[in-house]
Amino acid sequence: MNDLLYVNGGNPLRGDITVRGAKNFVSKAMVAALLGETPSVLRNVPQIRDVAVVRGLLELHGVRVDADDAAGTLHLDPSDVEIAHVADIDAHAGSSRIPILFCGPLLHRLGEAFIPDLGGCRIGDRPINYHLDILRQFGAVVEKRPQGIYLSAPKRLQGTKIALPYPSVGATEQLLLTAVRADGITELAGAAIEPEIMDLINVLQKMGAIISVDTDRVIRIEGVDRLEGYQHTALSDRIEAASWASAALATGGDIYVRGATQPEMTTFLNTFRKVGGEFVVDDEGIRFYHPGGDLRSIQLETDVHPGFMTDWQQPLVVALTQAKGLSIVHETVYENRFGFVDALVGMGATIQVYKECLGGRPCRFGQRNFYHSAVISGPTPLSAADIEVPDLRGGFSHLIAALTAKGTSQVRGISLIDRGYEHFMDKLTALGAEFSRD
Numbered sequence: 001m002n003d004l005l006y007v008n009g010g011n012p013l014r015g016d017i018t019v020r021g022a023k024n025f026v027s028k029a030m031v032a033a034l035l036g037e038t039p040s041v042l043r044n045v046p047q048i049r050d051v052a053v054v055r056g057l058l059e060l061h062g063v064r065v066d067a068d069d070a071a072g073t074l075h076l077d078p079s080d081v082e083i084a085h086v087a088d089i090d091a092h093a094g095s096s097r098i099p100i101l102f103c104g105p106l107l108h109r110l111g112e113a114f115i116p117d118l119g120g121c122r123i124g125d126r127p128i129n130y131h132l133d134i135l136r137q138f139g140a141v142v143e144k145r146p147q148g149i150y151l152s153a154p155k156r157l158q159g160t161k162i163a164l165p166y167p168s169v170g171a172t173e174q175l176l177l178t179a180v181r182a183d184g185i186t187e188l189a190g191a192a193i194e195p196e197i198m199d200l201i202n203v204l205q206k207m208g209a210i211i212s213v214d215t216d217r218v219i220r221i222e223g224v225d226r227l228e229g230y231q232h233t234a235l236s237d238r239i240e241a242a243s244w245a246s247a248a249l250a251t252g253g254d255i256y257v258r259g260a261t262q263p264e265m266t267t268f269l270n271t272f273r274k275v276g277g278e279f280v281v282d283d284e285g286i287r288f289y290h291p292g293g294d295l296r297s298i299q300l301e302t303d304v305h306p307g308f309m310t311d312w313q314q315p316l317v318v319a320l321t322q323a324k325g326l327s328i329v330h331e332t333v334y335e336n337r338f339g340f341v342d343a344l345v346g347m348g349a350t351i352q353v354y355k356e357c358l359g360g361r362p363c364r365f366g367q368r369n370f371y372h373s374a375v376i377s378g379p380t381p382l383s384a385a386d387i388e389v390p391d392l393r394g395g396f397s398h399l400i401a402a403l404t405a406k407g408t409s410q411v412r413g414i415s416l417i418d419r420g421y422e423h424f425m426d427k428l429t430a431l432g433a434e435f436s437r438d
Contacts, residue, residue: 005411005425007402008434012290013253015431019241019285020046020072021234025196026313026383027054027098028173029203032064034105035181036207040229046237046422049415054098059274060084061106064178065137071363078228081109088147089116100131100170104178106186107140107153116148119327122221125292130164130171137162138178138186159184159223166191166364167217179221181207193217194305195264199235206230208393238264239311240421243396245288246315249277250322250404253432254289262286265309272315274298275323278333286391297325297378300334303361310334316396317341318404321349326375328359335370340394347385347405350377389413399424403433 004018021044028141031054045051047069055065055074057161062082066075083106091170099115106113115128132142138194140156143150159182164171171194180184191197193213201211201219207230210222243258248255249272262269262281264427269279278294280287302310310333321344331337341351351374357366358373364374381398389395395417402409417424428435 003413003415004437005399005414006408006436007399007411008408009251009382009403010406011251011403011432011434013247013251013255013403013431013433016256016258017244017427017430019244020044020147020239022168022196022199022239023048023050024194025199026051026234028101028196028200029234030058030076031056031098031101031105032082032200032203032207033103033229034058034061034078034109034175035177035204035227036229037226038229039075039077040074043072043233044236045072045074045234048422049418050098050419050420057084057089057099057102060088060167061102062107068087078109081106083110083112086162089114097170100128101173101177103131103135103140103151104157104174105140107135107151107157107178108181111153113151114148116216116316117153130168131174134171134174135178136160138182148184150337152407157182158306159186159221161187162189164188164190166190167370169197172197172219173200176204176211176219176221178185180204180207180211180225181225181227184223186223188219188221189217191217191219192304194309195235195238203230203232206232208432221437234266235264236261238268239309239393241286242268242312243264243285243393243400243421244427245272245277245279247320247342247400249275249290249295249319250400252290253431254287256285256287258285260286267306268312271298271300271308272277273387275316275319289299295319295323297323297376299328299359301330304318304333309339310337311393313337314340314393315400317351317374317376318344318397318400320378321351321382322379323376324379327378329360329374329376330360330363331372331374332360332363335365335368335372337394338371338374340390340397341374343385343387343398344382344401347382347401347409348380349382351375383407384409386410387412389416392416396421396424
């Protein structure tokens with residue numbers, strides 16, 4: 001595909017778009033279908049590249065996948081699960097980190113699994129060591145080979161007690177997908193409790209799992225011998241909804257995000273209002289708009305749920321370049337998430353990044369030489385530029401900046417945005433954005 005977009009910015013985005021199921025949940029629910037002895041049905045599935053990648057990986061492992069793209073429905077039949085060829089998995093792996101989550105379900109179903117080198121966005125140190133350590137504690141045998149990592153389960157996996165040093169979403173997902181069919185009780189302390197995790201727990205409970213979540217971030221799973229398929233409607237994508245909200249704020253626009261839901265976005269909505277944005281929640285979605293006047297600078301710290309999520313930070317930073325005064329953003333989740341601001345500075349933004357923990361409590365990156373705090377001075381008019389998309393969320397942020405800037409920007413690498421934003425160019429058209437592919 002043509003990976004270059006010409007964006008003529010400087011005009012408010014106005015209109016009505018629809019957001020479907022959360023990228024960070026749907027792919028994991030698809031993997032969970034591997035654990036069932038009967039077919040599953042997943043609804044509200046977006047047409048994004050990550051879903052296509054997971055579908056391909058499932059099909060390589062013998063799962064029959066039937067999709068109704070218009071309705072957003074997937075039928076997943078795992079009756080004939082088999083081990084996939086190394087080369088085939090490797091062909092898919094460069095574009096997703098999801099293969100690591102196949103391990104637990106495959107060890108239960110087949111007694112073996114294989115992981116090639118993993119791809120995904122380069123936004124920080126996201127090693128698979130947590131995942132492999134977790135699988136070892138369940139009793140999996142891990143063997144490193146030239147093509148990747150081979151895992152086997154000579155006998156049934158056993159429940160275990162694990163304490164995470166940080167509430168990692170990926171590690172929590174790995175544990176859930178492995179523990180539900182392990183023998184005995186598993187306890188995870190320091191678990192992630194994001195809405196997408198809770199929805200995965202909903203799916204697993206529908207399948208027959210026994211899972212409790214305590215208020216102190218402890219998840220307990222009582223393993224069962226057999227799981228059935230599920231029928232489930234995915235929760236809405238709160239990251240995409242917030243991205244369009246930030247686009248409305250940055251461009252002085254008015255966007256109705258059909259499908260957006262308030263409970264998962266409470267923290268974002270509070271911050272959006274503090275900056276000076278307005279929103280209206282109804283039964284169908286949320287309207288986000290710039291009411292006029294000056295936007296206000298804020299002090300912001302990202303955190304695990306229920307804090308301000310890291311994936312909301314980058315799009316909002318673009319809007320903060322249009323706010324009056326000094327805004328401070330302290331990133332505590334990923335250590336390398338401010339690489340995207342270089343392009344904004346090139347467009348006229350005044351942003352300085354720091355290694356210190358600014359504007360909040362000290363975090364785990366404070367003594368580790370990472371640029372993880374940013375000070376944004378505004379408002380600054382943005383000018384068109386040639387931009388290279390660095391990663392999924394940073395890429396959408398650059399797109400917002402190009403839409404905010406006066407003149408025509410060239411945005412390269414836009415295929416990365418397809419990973420997590422369904423039909424984003426159709427949505428830009430619906431919002432009155434001026435752009436072309438030529």
